[in-house]
Amino acid sequence: AVVVSIRCRKSSVSPRQLRLLGKTFRTAAVGREEYKAVCAVPIDAPLGAQPLEIVLADRRTVTRTLTVRKGDYGEEHLRLPAEMANPTSPAHLKQIKNDRRRLRRAYGSSAALIRFSHPFTMPLSSTIITPFGRRRYLNDIPKSPHGGIDLRGKTGTPVPAAAGGRVAFSGRLYYSGNAVIIDHGLDIFSLYLHLNSIAVAVGEQVKQGQIIGTVGSTGRVTGPHLHWGIKVNGIFVDPLEFIKESRLLLQPVGEE
Ligand SMILES: [Zn+2]
Structure with missing residues (x-):
């Protein structure tokens, strides 16, 4: 970004x-x-x-x-049960289609204003297990590059909001499991995926550091971790880079 x-x-x-x-x-x-x-x-x-x-x-x-x-992001190969990696059951396909519709609505909710007043911070200070952009192969089938970073965390670890904003999505998704998406304005969204529990509802205003849920292993995962992503106008960007950009965004023009 x-x-x-x-x-x-x-x-x-x-x-x-x-x-x-x-x-x-x-x-x-x-x-x-x-x-x-x-x-x-x-x-x-x-x-x-x-x-x-x-x-x-x-x-x-x-x-x-x-x-x-x-950018050079590397690649990785993962193994998952076949139906999890590449769902074919009508019920799962229906859910995935429905998820897309719900997400489209959530991402359409932003406005031309900045909803946060402090730069973004990492939700967890733990090790990054999988970096942004890594090309992934599930059971040898190429998938889209990793849209965020995976942070190490035990199930139940509280997850704070990376910045202030308004909850745009809160619920369960097929791939992402229990998910919270926060709208920070200007089409900037932060995503917290595979949560064990969710602590916020759609429409709620959240402050930076407010607990939005806990680390879990819901959805398409191999173990508990926090997937943290930043989406700008429909495009996933490197969250670590975005932390820096968020500082520039809040500084007066000419003083960046
Ligand atoms: Zn991830």
């Missing part, structure tokens, strides 16, 4: 949205004549210089260049 800071003196040409690689990103007014946005590129994005378009209130666009660099 990358934080874009814009200073604009005339409100008639204030930046309304940003366009990058076919995606539209919202901007938030953060002060007098100051605007911020968080852009993200998917892990399989084309490399090199990419145009970043800033769409102004009068519909004109200003173009800047963003350079996408290659």
Whole structure:
């Protein structure tokens, strides 16, 4: 993810949205004549210089260049029972389809404002078992790259919210098990998956550090851990990088 800071003196040409690689990103007014946005590129994005378009209130666009660099995330092979790895039963497929619909609704709920006032923190300070972006093979079948980080944790360990926000999703999903998703504004969401128990409900405002559930091993997992993810406008980004970006997002334009 990358934080874009814009200073604009005339409100008639204030930046309304940003366009990058076919995606539209919202901007938030953060002060007098100051605007911020968080852009993200998917892990399989084309490399090199990419145009970043800033769409102004009068519909004109200003173009800047963003350079996408290659990341090296490695790969891993996992073994799981066949039905868990690649579900074929009608009941499971129906649930997975239903999960997608519920998640789409949850991710559609963000607004053009920043809902947190302190930079993100790691929910657990434990070892990272699986880093972000690792390409995974389940029973030798390639799956999407790891969309977050897996943090070591015993079942029942309390899980605090990484930053303030509003609970966008709270419930059980086929792959993710018991899941909590927090909306931090500007289409930034944090995900806490495979929980043993859930302590918050949809619509609830949570503070940074508030316990949202406990570590567990629900969903498609091989053992208890916390999967912590950050999604920006539909794109999973490296949570460790995002902690740094969240600091920039909260700093006044020009002082980052
Ligand atoms: Zn994970």
